[in-house]
Amino acid sequence: MTWLRGLRARLVITFVLVGGLSAVGAAGLTYFKARDNLLSGVQDRLLDDFRNRVLLLSRDVPLPADDNELELLAEDLEVGDREVYVVRDGGIPSDARITAELRRTVSGREELAWQRVTRDGVPYLVGGSRVMFRAGGQPSGITVYLVESLAQAADDEAAVLRAAQAAAVPVVLLAVLAGLLAARGVLRPVADLDRAARRLGEGRLETRLPVRGGDELARLAGRFNETAAALEHSVGELREMEARSRRFVADVSHELRTPLAAATAVTDVLETGADRLDPDAGAAARLVTAEVARLAKLVDDLMEISRFDAGAAVLNLNHVDAGAAVAACLRSRGWTDAVDAYLPPGIRLPVDPRRLDVIVANLVGNALRHGAPPVTVRLRADAATVTVEVADHGPGLPADVLPHVFERFYKADAARARSEGSGLGLAIARENALLHGGDITVAPGPGAAFTFTLPRCRP
Template identity: 55%
Template sequence: MTPLRTWFGPRTRTRTRPRTRTRTTGPRRPGRPSSGRGRPWLGSLRTRLVVTFVLVTLTGSATATVLAYREARTAVLKRAQDSFQHDLHDRVTRIAPEVDLPPTERGLTELAERVSESLDGAPVVVGRYRDLQGTSDGLADRTRITPELREAVRTRDAMSFQRVTRHDTPYLVVGTPVTFADDGRASGLEIYAITSLRPEQDDTAALLSAVRNGVVPVVLLAALLALLSARAVLRPVRDLGTATRRLAEGDLSIRVAVKGRDELANLAQDFNETADALQSSVSHLSEQEERARRFVADVSHELRTPLAAMTMVATVLDEDADQLPPDTARAARTVSAETARLSRLVDDLMEMSRFDSGAARLRRADTDLGEAVRASLALRGWTDEVRAELPDGVRAAVDRRRVDVIIANLVGNALRHGAPPVTVSLASGAGAATVTVADHGPGLSPEALARVFDRFYKADSARTRSEGSGLGTAISLENARLHGGTIEAANGPAGGAVFTLRLPLDAPGRTSA
């Protein structure tokens, strides 16, 4: 009997080609764009913070799970492979020398059975010698020993292994050649052992399941931490937003509590400094405006006495102008006209100062508005120049003097700056009376429409010596507001400017008689 021994060279791996799975899918349906309108929480900072925390946690957990599964699977398989190969080496080293060469089929079967019995789990063992083959399980699937593995064992003279899958079950197939003990020549005898890797697969699957189940509480914890963090971060932002809205509403005393030394605290500090500067500026401007109003009121009041004397003298000179030399008569008429213009300007300034100080009051009386407008036109001799559509029976509780001022300013502007015919119409409805003054001139430019009620504004800036003071429309609007009404300016569809006065038929409670 020629003694035999197993010879192990460096272990080489012959791997099967991984199976590829093909999935057939239909055309991808385009998704509908989402919209955050009507759902402000979808785009809120709190939602974005929570989603970011959860996504980061999910990404980290998934990455850790994949890495842990891969490392655990590799470690489990390597331990199983090394252990099985070592056991097979020991068993074959002890049993193979007892085999006679050339062996018979029965001898190969006995060898396979002895090796299988000595290994844990009694795996399937196959002994091959050239065309002869013996196995420990005659019913076992021998296709698990692939041609690639047999070629590796035969050509490399080293123990090789291969993992194969049959019916969704993984197997480890190890093959080793048996050589002569004296010179290491190949004896032609090959031993193959097949063992199931199902326990290892179950272990790694259980590990994956445990890790995957642990992701849920981790994500919930991350969401809770995100909510707490968002609350801590957003509270000063919310306070700052509330303070900003109150500041925009005019509460200049609002300030934000500064907590900590982070960026939000710096932002709160900047807000407080800005509010301080704004309050200081507004207070300064208010003081200047109040001084300007007092100055205008004081100057207007002080001018009334000398103006009264000047008006009296100018009236006398104007009456006697026909008896004076031509140059002197022209100078007298000029002084009289300018004195009258200055008197009207002082009266307008006094009226505006009363509006600004809140001293303007209404003396209401039940009035027929049609009759009041006709009287205002007749008083100024405009009856023949204006087309009036003034029905009787539209009555309201108004201050007749102030309504006269409004009509005089609106109609006077239409006659001076518009083109005939000038139309004044009166209508009522929905608890209000509407007086419309329209002309057929060039109308108002966009700039003039935006500023027509501003004080001292004149649509034609070149007309510095125009008869008006630039306060007429502003005084009219203030008188309308005092009644609880308003005045609107627009351009008519056929051209020309249109001013619409609206006055409530019922006296509002905010004014007093």
């Protein structure tokens, strides 16, 4: 579920960011639009009023106008807090808020020119125009300038900003809430799909997803259900085939035991008298005896495997001395001289003695048949486990063989059609180890080293 939590976090963050940025962007655009409309409206009103007053009042000014006439025109043009300066063309007004840039612009055009200027934190609208009132639009030689405070407009702008900020907060919260709900709506079917996939992976093949709506996620859920149904059907068929195969192996093995018992009795008699037969008949008797014994071993191994497959294998536990049990296995098979064993006494554990004997016999027998001397058996223990290592000094196992050594009937050498064993020894040994709660592992060469561990205490 870690990936799902990460996806949930990313989706929530994405939806919240998109919603929040959209809300903030909308509020910002609203603010800037309202501000521009507000300032443009105030500015256009002031400039139009000033332009009209200049056209109206400048008609009564005699030309050439003296300084008193210019002062009177300036007083007539002043309204409220507006400051007006009337100078002759090229003259410099005494107000520093009328910039040189504006004066150059005014001197080069006939229309009213303006700009916004801020002094001591107060915004001003500053404009200027040459007076054109002679016939034919000739200049009069007089230039008028206005300086008007935009403080009220700035206050109105600040009010608009505060309103936009106040409106943005609930909008952002609503956007965040909408993002969370949207993320939840997207993630719920994804979480359902994740849980269903995990249940399917755990073997619960009857798992299905509810299909809601007709979007991509609904189609994905439908496809999942189709796949799960097909998988359930296929696995069901495979399980039935496997069950039939196991029953067949178990039945055949069971049916073979009676004739094999009779054949074994006959071959024992033949082997006993083989020395009294002529050489060819004696060799044939010994060959038949060996093959019947091999067939009997194969049938016994098949019966043992079928018990594991059917879940019928049980443990008959006893507390035994592990070193003594391994030594008894070696001694009973005449391997004492062929194996270098280190078996410290006093290491006790609960095991099924017969199954422990099977594990040791298969591992040591495999090392003696396919490895090279010396074959070593080492026993060691800690507080939790007992470990037995069986190693030889042969060529070892290739890396591509290691994953398959415990498979049934697996042969490392594909060209070897027959072997002395049944091909089930290592598989049976590992099944016995697993039945005890332990395991068997194998390490690459030089030589092959098989290590099996068993718990010292049963849970």
